[in-house]
Amino acid sequence: MVKQWLCLFLIASSPVWAFTELKVSLDKNPLLLGETAVLELVADDQVAHQPDFSVLDKDFIVQGPSLGQQMQIVNGQASRTTSWRLLLKAKQSGTFTIPAFEIEGISSSPIEVEVVKGSAQTQSTNDAQLFLQSSLDSTQLYVQQLAYLEVKIFFQGDLQRGSLSEPKVDGLSIEQLGKDKEGSELVNGERYRTFTRQYRLIPERSGTFVLPGSTLSGEMLDRNSGRYDYFAQTKPVNATANDITIEVAAKPDNFPGDWLIADLVSLNEEWSPATDQLTQGEPVTRTITITALDVAEHQLPDLILDAPEGVKLYKEQPHAKQAERNGTLVSQKVFSMAVVANKAGELVLPEVKLPWWNKKTNSVQYATLPEKRLTVQINPELPQQSAAPMVVPTKQAPLTETAEVNPWQWNYTSSVISLLWLSSVVLLLWFRPTKAVVEKAVVRGSGVAKANPKKLQRACHDNDATAARQWLMLWAEQQFGRPPASLTELASWCKDAAFSEQLQLLNQQLYQKEQQSWQGKALWICWSELSVQKAGYKSALPELYPE
Structure with a gap:
């Protein structure tokens, strides 16, 4: 009962609060490009409404806000405040104005901010605990040429959590390769822990592209608030990597065939069973594999394989795969087919030739399989096409004036032959069974x-x-x-x-x-x-x- 009366007394004796002032502050001004600044807005009372911070998105990368409310009693005087904290990073150098914010008719003062360019070394000096670096193995590319983009995070202390933005530019295909790698490096005589993320970058068209640096937003333990304390506070951190300008050239006009640019391309084949002798009508399996370095699996072309006369190819659907090996993308495309030779003799499969552009020598090269010579043996189980018998005319003796021709002998012989032929026809017709009887005999006698x-x-x-x-x-x-x-x-x-x-x-x-x-x-x-x-x-x- 006493406590209830005491609370009522304090409430009655306390002053009536009113929202009268809205203050804004920026912890850094001027600001280095790529450097993070803390913007804080404080109201001298508890406020239910939040100001509109979207006006900052035009010139700054904004993280937050985080809301805080506090009540203090000093010498019997109570006060309450509401605050908003935001992390700002300028998108470009220049002079910008943070406009006035308004809540319930109370406005803050605008702030003019100057943003100046600074190098990565300057950034690391001013914010030595955390900085980012982006690198591309080549900034002079051909269209469809694969390049490796690397984003590396350098930090000291304890990075509690972080979110790295993905690089994205219209006209560039960018895909992460593998998992993040953890390590350490020395920078200006100091040891930094690192996280490295690698991307596959492929230009889809020619032109000039500007790749914005990735941004890391996260939290680190605050060294000044008791680093080894279980209840140590964290502070927000934010860093952005450098931008990269990329020049992309079009495909050379003199390139033959489908465009393929790589570091290395090879062709190899396997036969199952492994032999140089085939049997007529019996299939063997031929497998041809394209292997390429610094090429994505979807970039590998199809092979045009022509079958010579007397050979049939039964092709399967080709399949492609890729894998990352020691920081290099290795892709393969496998073509499998059954080869059936229908004619006995020597079989010659033509050369297989695949053009590609060597990005190191900047020239056209060819991956080839030499022609394959095989011997096809006769299959005794298959009917063979026999050659038509050659008819050799008999040599007729020349007629002489003294040769005697007996007309009676010729007529007699012809008559005998005609009589025999007629007799055989009569016998065949007399003893020939009907078609139904023959079919019946086949069915009954087959035993099938x-x-x-x-x-x-x-x-x-x-x-x-x-x-x-x-x-x-x-x-x-x-x-x-x-x-x-x-x-x-x-x-x-x-x-x-x-x-x-x-x-x-x-x-x-x-x-x-x-x-x-x-x-x-x-x-x-x-x-x-x-x-x-x-x-x-x-x-x-x-x-x-x-x-």
Whole structure:
């Protein structure tokens, strides 16, 4: 009860507060370009409204504000204040005016600020605890040339937290590489801890670009407030790196092919199985890889690979990847394809040539693969195209006036031959069975189990290449009256492009050394379309021995 009366007495005896004054101050003036200043606005009462600080954004980089309210009683006299603190960094040198702020009809005084240029060394002398540096490995670039941007933070003391702004300029593609690296360096005889962040920078067009320096905003322990105290206070810190001007040139007019600029480009190939001898109709896998330094994966071009006559290429979708190795970006693009030679003999694959621009020598160079000579062996399981027999005319003896010609002998011989030919025709027609009887005999005498399409559907659904081949061979034997020697021969019988391609892919899966995942859905679809072309697959297929 006594305490309640005491509180009422203090309230009654205290003066009536009123907001009468608004003061503004700046801790540094003049201000170095890149240096941070603290702007403080103080009202002599508790104020609910905040002034509009957006007017500062035109000339300054603004962090904050932070709000503080305080009450003091000195010699029985109580006072209350409301304060706002902001961190300001000028965007350029010159003379600027911090305008007056107004709250509830009370205004502050404007402040004129002078901002002068200063070097990084001057900045480090005035704010030795924290400064930033930006560097680019080259400021003279070609369009699409990759460069490395490095932003390094130097600091002493305990950096509690910080946020580094990302560099961003229209026309420049900038992407962070890897993770931040921590280290230490000596600067002007003093040891600094460092954090280094690396970026990949690629100009998208020619011209002149100005890359603004990144800004770090954070908090550090205040040395003057008890650094090793658990309750030590922190102070806001802010630093900005130097700007960088970049000149970007256009692609040289004399460059052949798709533009590619790099530090090094190479081509290499692998064969699976590794051999210089192929077998007719059997696939082998050829893999060609582009490797480039200082190139992003999306910049690597496609290769144009021409197949010579008698060779088919079944190409897979190329895939690219990149990785950072010791501060250098390494990119690769892999092209894999199945090579099937259809003709026996010598096979020559042409040279592969890729032009690129060497940024060190400033000249055109070529990454090449020499031509590849292979020997294709005859596959005894495949039907071979035999050459047409050569007809050699018999040499006719010259007629002489003394040669005797017996007309009766000629007529007699001709009559005998004609009689024999007519007799054979009569016998063939008499003993020839009907077409239905022949088909019935084939079906009965083949002894082949009935091919159930559901088994092929199941094999394709389960991606079982072995089961799919077994069913197709059974189906072919039932369809044509005899089994094919291989899937390649079956493809030549069916003469359907889509179905033949799926049979080749199935053949690759079965006979290549390194097994890959085979998808049977496409084979099932092609066989289904083939089997219903004329209300049944049997009538849709061409005859085995067409005339």
